[in-house]
Amino acid sequence: MIARLAAFARPFAIPLALSTALRVVQLACGIAILAVAVGAVVRIDEISIAGTAVLIAVLALAKGAAHYGEQYLGHWVAFTVLARLRVTFFDALTRLSRGVLHQHRSGDLTARATADVNSVEVFYAHTIAPAIAAAVVSIGSAACLAVAADPALGVILLAGAAVSGLVVPLLGRRASERAARRRQHTRGQIAAHVTDSIGGLRELTLLRALGQWQDRLDALDARATAGTRTLAVRTASRSAANTAVLAATVCAIALAGAYLWQDGRITMLAWWVSVAVALALGPALTAVEAFASEFGTTLAAARRLFAIIDAPAGSGQDESAPGAGAGAGAAAVPGARPGGAEAAAGLNAVPGARPAAGPGAGPGAVPGARPAAGTSTRPRTGVAVSMRGVRFAYPGAPAGVPPVLDGIDLDLPPGSATAVLGPTGSGKSSLGYLLAAALTPTEGTITLDGTDLRDIPDDELRRRVALADQRPFVFSGTVADNLRLARPDASEADLWHALEVVALADTVRGLPEQLGTPLSERGRNLSGGELQRLSLAQALLRRPALLICDEVTSQLDAGTEARLLRRLRSELAGCTTVWITHRRATLDLVDRVVVLDGGRVRTEDLPE
Ligand SMILES: Nc1ncnc2c1ncn2[C@@H]1O[C@H](COP(=O)(O)OP(=O)(O)OP(=O)(O)O)[C@@H](O)[C@H]1O
Numbered sequence: 001m002i003a004r005l006a007a008f009a010r011p012f013a014i015p016l017a018l019s020t021a022l023r024v025v026q027l028a029c030g031i032a033i034l035a036v037a038v039g040a041v042v043r044i045d046e047i048s049i050a051g052t053a054v055l056i057a058v059l060a061l062a063k064g065a066a067h068y069g070e071q072y073l074g075h076w077v078a079f080t081v082l083a084r085l086r087v088t089f090f091d092a093l094t095r096l097s098r099g100v101l102h103q104h105r106s107g108d109l110t111a112r113a114t115a116d117v118n119s120v121e122v123f124y125a126h127t128i129a130p131a132i133a134a135a136v137v138s139i140g141s142a143a144c145l146a147v148a149a150d151p152a153l154g155v156i157l158l159a160g161a162a163v164s165g166l167v168v169p170l171l172g173r174r175a176s177e178r179a180a181r182r183r184q185h186t187r188g189q190i191a192a193h194v195t196d197s198i199g200g201l202r203e204l205t206l207l208r209a210l211g212q213w214q215d216r217l218d219a220l221d222a223r224a225t226a227g228t229r230t231l232a233v234r235t236a237s238r239s240a241a242n243t244a245v246l247a248a249t250v251c252a253i254a255l256a257g258a259y260l261w262q263d264g265r266i267t268m269l270a271w272w273v274s275v276a277v278a279l280a281l282g283p284a285l286t287a288v289e290a291f292a293s294e295f296g297t298t299l300a301a302a303r304r305l306f307a308i309i310d311a312p313a314g315s316g317q318d319e320s321a322p323g324a325g326a327g328a329g330a331a332a333v334p335g336a337r338p339g340g341a342e343a344a345a346g347l348n349a350v351p352g353a354r355p356a357a358g359p360g361a362g363p364g365a366v367p368g369a370r371p372a373a374g375t376s377t378r379p380r381t382g383v384a385v386s387m388r389g390v391r392f393a394y395p396g397a398p399a400g401v402p403p404v405l406d407g408i409d410l411d412l413p414p415g416s417a418t419a420v421l422g423p424t425g426s427g428k429s430s431l432g433y434l435l436a437a438a439l440t441p442t443e444g445t446i447t448l449d450g451t452d453l454r455d456i457p458d459d460e461l462r463r464r465v466a467l468a469d470q471r472p473f474v475f476s477g478t479v480a481d482n483l484r485l486a487r488p489d490a491s492e493a494d495l496w497h498a499l500e501v502v503a504l505a506d507t508v509r510g511l512p513e514q515l516g517t518p519l520s521e522r523g524r525n526l527s528g529g530e531l532q533r534l535s536l537a538q539a540l541l542r543r544p545a546l547l548i549c550d551e552v553t554s555q556l557d558a559g560t561e562a563r564l565l566r567r568l569r570s571e572l573a574g575c576t577t578v579w580i581t582h583r584r585a586t587l588d589l590v591d592r593v594v595v596l597d598g599g600r601v602r603t604e605d606l607p608e
Contacts, residue, residue, distance in 0.1 A: 016129070019070050020129040038275070088309055105195065138158065138284065141281055156252050175234065180231060250275060394430075418579065421596070486541040502567075503567065
């Protein structure tokens with residue numbers, strides 16, 4: 001991996017070498033400043049204070065200039081390489097096209113293209129130059145001490161530098177890398193989860209599933225925090241060990257110097273300058289320990305990038321995921337099927353969902369009923385719905401534009417089936433969202449059995465009202481995961497029953513793992529009509545007292561639509577239903593028709 005990263009920097013070898021040289025100059029100046037200052041104190045009677053001050057000032061200026069140059073060049077190289085890396089990453093995405101997009105969630109890919117690329121910056125800007133410079137300056141300082149003072153002092157300094165720069169950074173390296181890899185993977189999952197949440201916020205609200213969704217995020221956050229804690233403990237331990245080693249080196253040089261001075265083998269000046277050099281070498285070696293602590297994260301990020309860059313088209317294996325290559329391929333794909341590592345961690349499972357409960361075993365099951373009948377999906381008795389003077393305008397609508405709905409008065413008796421018709425843009429869907437309490441009227445009231453929708457608690461709304469959308473959002477996860485978003489305690493029999501009613505059971509039976517088949521993000525591996533029916537199945541699972549179906553058959557062929565409507569007729573008996581539709585066939589289901597136009601109810605008729 002290090003060689004792969006270094007290969008990207010090869011075209012920038014000269015600026016990188018210059019940056020390294022400038023860092024050597026900067027560190028050498030730092031050591032020289034302290035050595036000159038200590039030397040001046042020791043020989044205060046013999047030196048020119050003004051001359052020493054000028055020398056120190058020159059060294060300080062040189063140190064500053066070298067630091068600027070080193071940082072400028074190092075970061076220029078780093079950000080140029082990162083830009084190339086990002087382009088290479090996007091090229092790979094284009095090449096892999098649908099294959100990889102099916103297997104990786106867009107939020108995770110976004111995290112790779114942004115956070116992971118940024119993490120790799122450490123390698124180019126804060127690793128190569130500091131590592132080489134620390135080695136050069138350590139060897140150089142030890143050589144100076146050996147020649148100018150005593151070889152023993154040079155050996156002590158070199159030994160201390162080797163322990164600090166080579167041994168300490170390696171302490172717990174493998175464990176740190178594993179923790180960093182797990183954390184980076186979890187961060188990718190968090191990014192994907194947040195992206196999903198934003199994309200599907202409306203569906204989560206309609207499903208009253210924000211709580212479940214938040215629980216998943218909490219679980220992921222807890223995992224990422226645990227990883228960060230592990231890394232922080234190791235970083236702190238290494239930092240403490242490094243401080244101890246550096247302090248021990250300074251003490252050893254001071255004691256050895258004292259012995260050599262007493263023995264008359266070195267001067268007082270050489271003794272104290274040696275101590276100063278050992279002290280001044282600290283920052284160079286601390287920088288090595290610091291980037292070593294970040295190195296696990298850098299490597300984990302690089303692995304995640306190269307897993308995409310190197311993936312053959314159609315590959316589903318994510319080599320960057322923790323446990324990849326050890327038969328844990330399923331864990332690599334977010335939304336992995338039950339049985340994978342993630343399912344074991346409960347992250348893909350809907351919190352509270354019973355895994356594949358026995359038929360009819362759910363709390364919603366009616367005792368004594370035939371399990372296969374899935375009676376727990378049967379809707380509740382309908383509610384009476386009333387709209388009085390309802391006006392609605394979307395927030396931010398320009399002044400002067402008439403509201404979408406402008407004074408709706410409507411009564412839907414319990415168990416009635418109403419079709420809402422009207423030209424496109426006449427506000428039919430908006431009316432549906434208002435009835436489902438996903439939108440709130442700007443003016444007027446909507447009541448359910450006489451209670452204002454605004455006064456009905458979320459839990460109760462979740463139980464009593466459902467909306468099947470014309471453009472449903474499907475989350476990464478299995479078919480069952482998506483269905484159980486609507487009712488976490490639904491048994492498998494309940495799920496199959498809902499799928500039978502919406503004429504989707506045969507399709508799901510044909511999927512590789514049936515209910516356990518992972519769905520791509522936004523349901524890319526389902527047709528528009530299948531997605532609509534999945535949304536309708538979700539709504540049925542809620543056993544609502546009020547069901548709003550918004551163009552749920554618009555993408556179905558006539559045969560499938562007829563089959564679905566036949567089954568719905570008996571399934572929805574007693575439930576108050578609202579059908580927003582343009583389709584003639586749906587009118588056979590309803591006992592009244594409402595036509596919206598210009599934000600108002602134009603006619604209210606029984607179908608012919
Ligand atoms: N989220 C929104 N923000 C702002 N305006 C919106 C939003 N959603 C819909 N509108 C506008 O509200 C009006 C009514 O839209 P709505 O979707 O309710 O109509 P519709 O009758 O269901 O249309 P269609 O038959 O095409 O589905 C349209 O002019 C639409 O542009």
